Amino acid sequence: MNEGVEWALHSCLNLAWIGEERAVTAARLAGYHELPPAYLNKQLQSLVRAGILSSVPGCQGGFRLARSLDRITLMDVVTAIEGPDEAFRCTEIRGQGPGATTGRPTAECAIADAMGRADLAWRRELAAQTLADVRARAERQAPGAPDRIRRWFADL
Amino acid sequence: MNEGVEWALHSCLNLAWIGEERAVTAARLAGYHELPPAYLNKQLQSLVRAGILSSVPGCQGGFRLARSLDRITLMDVVTAIEGPDEAFRCTEIRGQGPGATTGRPTAECAIADAMGRADLAWRRELAAQTLADVRARAERQAPGAPDRIRRWFADL
């Protein structure tokens, strides 16, 4: 799994803690965790395309949340960064070699089915958790974090 | 996800269909789906280390199932090939940069928690399905396959 998912999740939470007042620069978000700014920018763009963040170009521009955390699921973020493909990619080896079946009913494959079922369980669990849930739990575990973050992003 | 998982699953099913009479060579298993023989051999070795297959060296040697299909879950095969790591790997970006927390309670991280929960759902679903289940469904979908496979592996 792409590590951009981790960056994206942290950035979304940080944006929520900072507040809605003004957009935050990609460089600033990157700086907080010492991430490569240009690369994080790319991930943020993916979030924009997915409608999770909105971006404002130009001076004093940056990124902000496009909707509240309770309307963003983990699934949304993962899909935005990783794409829609599932983990198990079938290369159709059944269709090559002496064992090739004449018709090629990919849809009726017990193996791909079974793996797809597991993938579905994974996605269901991701979709069941919103970033608001995650934030609530994070604040319970580290009550001081929100203030510290707000302060760091506040002074220039 | 490593494509070796797909190879391994197909090979296990093929071995079951061939029967217990004699061990089957890696080259033969590879030939059936036109897979690179030396590389498939490596994946089969992983299955042996995991106790899913047993290997017999020497002339007339090869691989065979170490236990019946109803005692092999998808989780077993995936773990054997992919290793024990979960998909979401945390790179601890929280611990670097200005946002670093003094103590580093990795265990108490809301984000890793949430991702881990989804991973658990995935593993649970994989562990709930045995290869016997998959085989049964495969035979219902393609009743002719077992015979065809047995025949191909039979003539030298």
Next chain:
DNA sequence: ACATCCTGGATATTAATCATCCAGGTTACG
């Protein structure tokens, strides 16, 4: 006008995967 900052594509760098090869040990068979 000017500095700032997102956008998107091109490009370079690095790591993981995929694949092959070889020396060593083991077994069947004549």
Next chain:
DNA sequence: CGTAACCTGGATGATTAATATCCAGGATGT
């Protein structure tokens, strides 16, 4: 025995994907 078949495990190389940077273009505040 001796030879051919075949697994084992490590080393090695090729291919592809992930990671990271760069730059020209457009938008926006001051």
